[in-house]
Amino acid sequence: MRTRHTVSILCAAIVLAVPATGRAQQDIPRLSDGKPNFSGVWQSMTTANWDILTHGASAGPPEYGALLAVPPGMGIVEGDEIPYLPEAAARKQRNFESRWTEDPEAKCFMPGTPRANYMPYPIQIFHSEAAMLFAYQFAGAARIINLDDHQPSSIDSWMGWSNASWEGDTLVIDVTGFNGLGWLDRSGNHAGYQLHVVERYTFAGPDAIDYEATLEDPDTFSRPWRMSFRLYRNTEPETHLMEFKCVEFTEELLYGEFIKRPEE
Template structure:
């Protein structure tokens, strides 16, 4: 039986509807120049703690609510419905890449690198259900993520700075286009996924991020993804980022390695116990 995309939980429904309204109004909701926080040199000031409110970490494409991987957890372990963040709703995979995505999704709890506390990569780090902090200076911008204490250094107006090796969070070069911060992310490890649904890429992935204020406390995040090994054409995602205005807001520690030890090594412990 097909499941409805409309959640029965009213607060969740209200949140999703609000997100849809926000996404639908992107085109006319950019902040006026006078509303934008600015640095001393006149650039948009993105310093602060930010967080996305969506279900993209489950699946960046539209999806119905579903049973979670551990049915004994009941409703709290179920997968929430989501409208998706992919423009046009569907990722333009090659046929082979779509088949791989479906295989990934069929056993995501065992295969999603994030479950094992690997670095999330870009763009996934920006829509995890964890906050992240932007620390901005003239020639570098640091993104610090609460999940796994991941981080990346963005080099501003340094186009000749080459990536020495592939890395989990990529090689990040930025420039400003008017009041938008544009970051070109390349040289990412091919092992990261975009979500629990197994959406994936190769090491040829190029992500062009764009950060634009919609108001003093809301950023429109857009990213164009290109990977000729995996997709038939470039495609885009977009969603709002909200400034965390909590009093004394700061990133807390989520060193997820300790939570993966039983998952990764539990069988070895059980074997040792059985021989003693």
């Protein structure tokens, strides 16, 4: 009798679970070909742009008070460790020491991949059966995602070259062709021109995407490593990207020594 009662409970649990799973799958927006539709405005809720590893609060340049202070946050790196080779670890330290002037973000350069996905700015994805575009608010950066016509990168760039494929409902994007100048965060974590990133985008409900990226670079890291976090949909009415062309804000930093000033 007890065994039969236990079996009945397990069967009831399975019956209840199946409709819930089915409803979750139905809630995911889909294209006419049945593939998940990632169109929308998305944003992360991490402090990874300051440091992709777990970090405490710290001060910025003293003349700016709390304006450039670093907020504390949990890391997004698996194992909370980046497997740098010795020379790359030394470069990371040099980057950290010069971060207030040498971070590519401070110069309004393209943020690179995967950094563009966890900067504190929105991302708008345009997705159809034939094409896919990622538009980033910071510096007007963008990525064309090649869904079918996969080709190798013809030139190195900040954002890399993106070829996509599907593993069930997971969008997998293979990114190569980097210029080796990008940083991964404001604390100086970095990679080189041989960086190879494999991104995975999986819906965790209609308004959330689980993001995962595996990074490999034999010149910088001793092994591949992975980061993961969640992107959330902005559901505000009429939401869209606004223009953030930051180049004009960098003139003093980049060219101040060459600017001819009136004699005092």
